[in-house]
Amino acid sequence: MKENQKLPEIVVSSGSMKINKTGSWRNLRPEIDYSKCIRCMICWKFCPDACIKINKEGIKLAPRENLKKEPAPEIDYDYCKGCGICAEECPAKCIAMLKEKK
Amino acid sequence: MKKLLIGNHAVSYGAMLSRAEVIAAYPITPQTQVVEELAELCASGKLKAQFIKVESEHSAMSACIGAAQAGARAFTATSSQGLALMHEVLHWAANARLPIVMANINRAMAPGWNIWADHIDSLAQRDTGWMQFYAETNQEVLDTIIIAYKVCERVLLPAMINLDAFFLSHTAESVEIPEQDMVDEFLPPYNPEIKLDPDDPRAFGGLLPPKYYMEMRCKLHSAHRNALKIIEEEEKNFFKIFKRKYGLVDEFYTKDAQIIIVTSSTITSTAREFVMRERKKGRKLGLLKVRVFRPFPFEKIRGALKNCQKVVVIDRNISYGNAGIFATEIKSALYGFRNVPVFGFVAGLGGRDVQLEDIEGMVDFARKKNFSKDEIWWGLKK
Numbered sequence: 001m002k003e004n005q006k007l008p009e010i011v012v013s014s015g016s017m018k019i020n021k022t023g024s025w026r027n028l029r030p031e032i033d034y035s036k037c038i039r040c041m042i043c044w045k046f047c048p049d050a051c052i053k054i055n056k057e058g059i060k061l062a063p064r065e066n067l068k069k070e071p072a073p074e075i076d077y078d079y080c081k082g083c084g085i086c087a088e089e090c091p092a093k094c095i096a097m098l099k100e101k102k
Numbered sequence: 103m104k105k106l107l108i109g110n111h112a113v114s115y116g117a118m119l120s121r122a123e124v125i126a127a128y129p130i131t132p133q134t135q136v137v138e139e140l141a142e143l144c145a146s147g148k149l150k151a152q153f154i155k156v157e158s159e160h161s162a163m164s165a166c167i168g169a170a171q172a173g174a175r176a177f178t179a180t181s182s183q184g185l186a187l188m189h190e191v192l193h194w195a196a197n198a199r200l201p202i203v204m205a206n207i208n209r210a211m212a213p214g215w216n217i218w219a220d221h222i223d224s225l226a227q228r229d230t231g232w233m234q235f236y237a238e239t240n241q242e243v244l245d246t247i248i249i250a251y252k253v254c255e256r257v258l259l260p261a262m263i264n265l266d267a268f269f270l271s272h273t274a275e276s277v278e279i280p281e282q283d284m285v286d287e288f289l290p291p292y293n294p295e296i297k298l299d300p301d302d303p304r305a306f307g308g309l310l311p312p313k314y315y316m317e318m319r320c321k322l323h324s325a326h327r328n329a330l331k332i333i334e335e336e337e338k339n340f341f342k343i344f345k346r347k348y349g350l351v352d353e354f355y356t357k358d359a360q361i362i363i364v365t366s367s368t369i370t371s372t373a374r375e376f377v378m379r380e381r382k383k384g385r386k387l388g389l390l391k392v393r394v395f396r397p398f399p400f401e402k403i404r405g406a407l408k409n410c411q412k413v414v415v416i417d418r419n420i421s422y423g424n425a426g427i428f429a430t431e432i433k434s435a436l437y438g439f440r441n442v443p444v445f446g447f448v449a450g451l452g453g454r455d456v457q458l459e460d461i462e463g464m465v466d467f468a469r470k471k472n473f474s475k476d477e478i479w480w481g482l483k484k
Contacts, residue, residue, distance in 0.1 A: 004317055007314065007317055007318070007321070009199055009258060009321055009325075010198065010199045010258070010296065010306075011197075011198070011306070011307050011308060011310055011318060012296055012304050012305070012306050012307075012308075013304050013305040013306075013308060014304070015303070015304065016303040016304070016305075017303075017304075017305040017308075
């Protein structure tokens with residue numbers, strides 16, 4: 001079969017785009033300071049690329065005792081492009097945008 | 103069942119009978135009643151569709167694109183400035199090969215504000231990859247929406263059904279409303295092979311580098327060329343069930359005509375009346391209605407104009423710096439085929455009436471002259 005005939009009629013991927021790890025595009029790297037994070041999940045709501053996962057177990061480092069078992073946000077560095085929206089929206093100002101080490 | 107319907111309601115009934123599943127539209131004069139009627143049909147439960155209220159035409163088309171990509175039958179309607187605002191996403195719908203059907207009520211562009219019939223709005227979208235139909239009657243409007251869905255879903259292209267502001271949109275005519283079970287027989291549910299589906303995740307419309315871009319655009323163009331055949335096939339199937347047919351073009355007394363008038367939309371009816379009067383006087387006049395403008399039916403036009411001595415094209419539009427758009431395209435169809443004088447008349451802009459006397463004047467003009475280099479603006483104040 002000729003190459004042109006093999007092409008599909010529509011521009012579509014053959015499967016999920018999870019294979020495309022966009023984390024390599026990042027120049028700035030968000031890092032959460034869990035000693036200040038109040039687990040409000042505003043970063044999770046605002047992330048335009050769904051790169052903030054929820055850790056249901058909770059994270060021991062927390063500003064208050066009762067937050068230690070609350071679900072906590074975790075950044076998925078495989079896909080985060082470092083846009084910084086999470087840091088901008090964070091009401092506790094606990095997300096720092098650090099220069100990415102290549 | 104026969105009913106007295108304005109063109110706008112013929113559009114709504116066409117969408118309802120086609121079982122549109124998602125309707126996203128924004129009101130604009132002279133299209134508003136299309137949306138009003140569809141909203142009522144949805145509210146009353148007669149039409150089981152998601153009616154999405156949007157804040158602009160750009161959003162209306164975007165919602166239709168999402169719906170069609172998810173495998174739903176999507177419908178919208180607009181006019182003039184609204185269609186112009188959709189421009190970017192019109193390209194998207196066609197390039198993504200989504201079978202969306204839209205009604206556009208042909209209206210002039212501002213400034214100065216004008217809500218009346220003019221074809222510049224849809225013709226300015228000529229190169230977006232949409233199929234374009236121009237309807238002459240309200241019956242044709244309703245039927246064409248049903249036919250268009252069938253064609254669109256076979257060739258994977260969107261289609262725009264155009265009807266003249268007020269002359270059709272707000273004028274009531276007797277319209278045969280087909281039975282739902284007959285429409286269902288003609289138009290089965292839409293079920294695309296590839297669609298947005300969480301169980302089979304895919305990315306649509308990704309990066310298409312120079313290495314492949316041309317191939318995909320050529321496929322879109324081939325789909326248009328193929329659509330000429332599919333439209334004719336589906337019109338035959340439609341005729342079998344409903345006993346009505348329209349064609350890519352409509353020829354009226356063209357076989358032995360010395361002069362053939364070429365029209366689209368409602369001016370056609372006036373021209374038809376004029377041709378009948380002239381025929382009674384023994385004058386060999388003919389009429390060619392161009393119903394499908396994209397894909398352009400080159401062969402049909404060449405066939406209809408193969409024997410005549412002169413061609414009179416009436417354009418309710420002007421391509422600034424060039425000429426009337428239909429005249430230009432008719433000339434391109436004749437190039438290298440036969441050298442027959444084409445008289446391009448620009449008339450009826452902004453809803454100005456084109457009457458029998460006007461058409462008589464145009465034909466007289468063509469009878470007396472051998473050739474006209476430029477377009478002729480008909481009825482300009484002296």
